Amino acid sequence: MVEKTDNAVSDATGIAAAASRASKKGPPPVHLWNPPFCGDLDMEIRADGTWFYNGTPIGRPEMVRLFASILKRVGEDYFLVTPTEKVGIRVVDAPFIAVDAEIGEEIVFTTNVGDRVRAGPEHGIRLRGTADEPRPYVHIRRGLWALIDRKTFYRLADAAMPDQDGRMKVHSGGTAFPLEP
Known part of the structure; x- marks a missing residue:
């Protein structure tokens, strides 16, 4: 995983709000976005496909779909990306x-x-x-x-x-x- 920077790490709520705004016109073009890295988020996708935030499963399927829509892989690292920020997350096997x-x-x-x-x-x-x-x-x-x-x-x-x-x-x-x- 990528090391944290000095920037404050965004929380899942802020990332979700930005993703929601970006996806109003179809799938977000995450392949075009390269914002600054803001650090790692305590989010993990387990091998069984369950998404966790701060050690707790994310129970709302629409929230998981929203996060999945802004998932980006760079090398072996995974990020949630919006037009203005990029945060690292952990993926155990496949997302x-x-x-x-x-x-x-x-x-x-x-x-x-x-x-x-x-x-x-x-x-x-x-x-x-x-x-x-x-x-x-x-x-x-x-x-x-x-x-x-x-x-x-x-x-x-x-x-x-x-x-x-x-x-x-x-x-x-x-x-x-x-x-x-």
Whole structure:
């Protein structure tokens, strides 16, 4: 994580208010924003996709979606970004969980924060882990990934077909994705 600066760290309420103002006209363009770093916020996204602030789970789904909309990754660090400030947060594994998928000729994932992406060249599926314990992910946006939950991965595995080498793969968006590490 990035070290704190001498600037006061914003609280979650101020960040949420700025994000709400910025998102009135559609998804916030966080990729265009590069405000000064204001320090780290005591916010963490746990491996199960639960967002915590000051050690307490954030219970309002709309607040989590708002924070998710201004999440930015730079290298291995994660930030909540508004036009005027950037604060660091902790992410244990991936910031999102893919909780469902429409599986047909195309695969459309839905995340725990309401994002929907069609697997393909810009939204790849990749596996980490081992053959015994695969950890599947789908790219959501700008370096932000979602862990594919177990039930959805089993459904993908059920839809997979072997390629000429016998590796199980799913196809979407003109791309083949192996489901084996």
